[in-house]
Amino acid sequence: MQAAESQAVAPAPVAAHPHGVRRIQPSSWFVPIDGRELWRYRELLRFIVLRDVKSRYRQTYLGPSWAILRPLVTLVIFSAIFGGLAGITPGKGVDIPYALWVTPAVVVFTYVSTALTNTASSLVINSHLITKVYFPRLFIPLSTALTPVVDFLLGLLVLGGVFAYYDRTPSWHIVFLPAFMALMVLVTAGIGLWLAAFSARYRDVVFGAPFLVQIWQYATPVIYPVAFIPSTYRWLLDFNPLTAVVEGFRWSLLGLPFGSFTTLAASIGIGLVASASGLFAFRRTERLMVDML
């Protein structure tokens, strides 16, 4: 009963099976997305998001109020320091209080910051699942990028509050807000996938992500208007896909002029490229992720 014997018998092919026959083998450098499988497991994504939403604020005193408190405190600090002390204004001839002007950007970055830092550590945190059972690993960073959308929606209450405080109403452009929200999630998920793919091998990503978010926030016209940048360097902002998101939020909520369509097109382009390449980077890491976690 040696191994050699079972080899000596010409191996009968594995019969066709109603549930299909799968060949498990080392994959090549290019791992295509298995759409059928993602579809079959689609409900898992829902349950992971549910789990993360429900357990996010466990053992906290303030609970989901954190989702309101974070953007609220940030906007008060920004208004006091940058709007008050530093005297930054939304621009010449713009009749909008700084606090109202900064809030849409604060809400956007609260989401970006939570989503990116969480996706960066999502594989490490969920390694107990990844090492024990097979499922499309893609759902881990994806659900982690989607979960803070709930916080984001709660954060919109802060926005409503600030509008009410200044007794203003949003522009009719608000109907386009969901499109910019989608762009925000696309860009964040794309970068998040890259971070997640790297985090399996290099734990540095987990420590680097909050730092990255901080730098990104200063590189985006959050606390200062685009006009603040000398016009010769302004094109640099087009390479930041979040510029269009922040500008888009201000356009749809406050009725401010939108920079340019180049900015928007660049943002959508970068968002799509980041997501597509992030997907493939992740797929490539996915196959051996277990051995590294």
Add this chain to the structure above:
Amino acid sequence: MADLAISAHGLGKRYRLGRLESGFRRVRRIVSRQAGPGHLWALRDLSFDVPEGESLAIVGSNGAGKSTLLKILARITEPTTGYVDVAGRVAALVEVGTGFNPELTGRENIYLNGTLLGMTRKEIDLRLDEIVAFAGVEQHLDKPVKWYSSGMYVRLGFAVAAHLEPDILIVDEVLSVGDLAFQQKCLGRMGEVAEGGRTVLFVSHNLAAVSALCPNAMYLRNGEITARGPTREVVDRYVDDVKSTAHVNVRSRLDRQGDGRLRFTEVRVGDGSVTTGDDCEISMLYEGTPGPGRVRVGFAVYGALVEPIFQCLNETSGDVIAELAADGAFTCTIPRLPLAPGHYTISIYCEVDGKVADWVEHAAVLEVVEGDFYGTGRLPSDAHGNIYVDQTWRSEPATVTPIHLGRSAL
């Protein structure tokens, strides 16, 4: 000939040894021209077939590649070489209740765990009542599982897994959890799955369970198939191997785990053999300078079927060892050795400050010769166990207790 469920061809898996180097260390290593971290082949050129409907046991000692093989079949990791064709849906139970979240209710966890194991929501809807009944948690279904007792938690986890309907079921030692009654239930359910014509792969150290459940077995040693065939023959082969490795000098054994801060060199048992009922001293000699640190040291004794019999651990006996001399010995004294005459093997283990320093399985043979444990000159037959316990007997009339019981029942 039956259709094949699994067919592996030249399957191999290589792991890199050691942790990821930091950039600084890598530069320093290349400058000083030292060799990089090596590789280890956990599986080497494995070729085997499993016909549909077979229950196959996979046996072998720790580090033989059993878990790696399961992980590949379950698609948790990828092989480095070769391929394996698998017919139908595979469910691997490496752990009970994978992904349970304490904040979610029992119901939510059933859905989370079920979808994680590859069921769809509809399939779970259909089987929800059965799962809940099997686990016996009807009353607590909508309470968060953090309020569950650990028994309920494990039962719910197994209930979900037991109601998967895979074409191939892979079970890895999950049966070591839960109480005896629950383990019986698990084994029973596995038997049903196997009788239902599905393919079952069962990895276990429990050779008795293996023999009861699986007519065929495969024995892995150092990542290669050593034997494949009827369970009894394969198990015999495995047991023989364990016994012969136990005769190998501990110093020269390579199949050991731990960071090597100390290394066992020899195991001394009395004067070579010990007598039932006599005080027995077992010494584990080591080399190395482990430095100060809390030490957990111990050994486990295995019987003829490699079944664990008992273990001795300084931690549980309350003997604190806080400092070690360079090169020395640990000695454990067992008063009145309660083992039946026969041959046993001993696995030895040492941990310093929470990290395994050295661990050699079946490092030595313990030969127990007949003696007078009870001081009566008699020993029970070994057909019903090989451990002796002290005991006293008495007999009394049956009149007292019923009245007392009757009262307290009111």
